[in-house]
Amino acid sequence: MAEVKQVKYFESQQPDEEVIFLVRRHLIALMPVFAISFFLYLIGFMAIFIFPRVMPMLVEGFAYNVYVLVVSLLFLFNTVFLFSNWVLHYLHIALLTTEHFVEIDQYGLFGRRISALTLDKIQDVSNDQKGLVHTLFNLGLVQIQTAGEAPNFVLQYVPDPYKICQTIMETEEEYSSRHGIRGTGVNGNANIHNVEPEKAAATEEPQIEYPGEEWKK
C-alpha cells in the first residue's frame, strides 16, 4: 500500500475525509506486456545489429528505405505501447477513506470510471491467494460485496490482500460506530454496542410479541 498524502483524489471527497490507503495492482500484472515489449525491442536490436550481416540484401538500395522505416516505427510504437500500458496501470487505483471506498479505473485512452461506495454498504470482504505467483509475491484478489444494487468490487493482483481486508473491516467498524449505524456491514449487529443509547434505541428492530399458548387455540 502506497503512503498517502492528504489531498483530494475524487470530486465528492469531503475536506475532513482522510485517505487511509491507496492501492494499485502489482507491477507483476504487467508481465505479459513487459514480455511482449521486450520481445519487440529484441527484434528491433537484432534488426539493427544482426539481420544486416546475415542478409545484406535488406540494406541495399530501395530495401534500405523500407528497412529503416519499419525498424524506426517498431521502436517508436513499442515505446508508446509500453508507456500507455503503464499509464493505464498507474491511473487504476483503489482508495479507502474514512467515509468511502473508491475505485478509479482508467480503461483505454478515453474511458474513466469512478465508483464510490459508502462504508456502511459493505457487506463482506474476502481475499483469495492462489497459485505460485500470488504466493511468492504475496499478492491476491480482494472482493468487496456490497448491499443492494451497488456493484461489487474486485481488486486483482493487489499486494498484501489480507492486510487490505483487515483495514477495510476495521475502518467500516469505526465508520459504523461514528455514525451510529446498525451493522449491515462485515461485523453485523456487533456495531450496535458502540452506539449511544438513544441512537441504538432508534435503530433497534421493533419487538414482536407472540400470542403464546392462546395463539395455538
Next chain:
Amino acid sequence: MAIFLLLYILICLIWFFWAIILSYLILRYRYPDNMGPVHLVVFWGVSIFIFVISISFILKADWVTVPTIFRGAGV
C-alpha cells in the same frame, strides 16, 4: 521516393497524437507520489533518443536528403 518520407511523417503523427493523449492523462490525473510525471519525462527522453537515432539512419538513405525530397515533390 519522397512518398516514403511522407508515409513516415504520417505514421509519426499518429504516434505523436497517442503520446500527447498519454501525456495529457498523466498531467491531468497525476497523484501526489509524482511517479506519473517522472515516467513521462523518461518516456519523452527515450522517444526523442529514438527519433534522433532514427533520423541519423534515415539521413543515410538517398530518398530523404533535402534536395531529393524537393525533387520528388516536383519543386
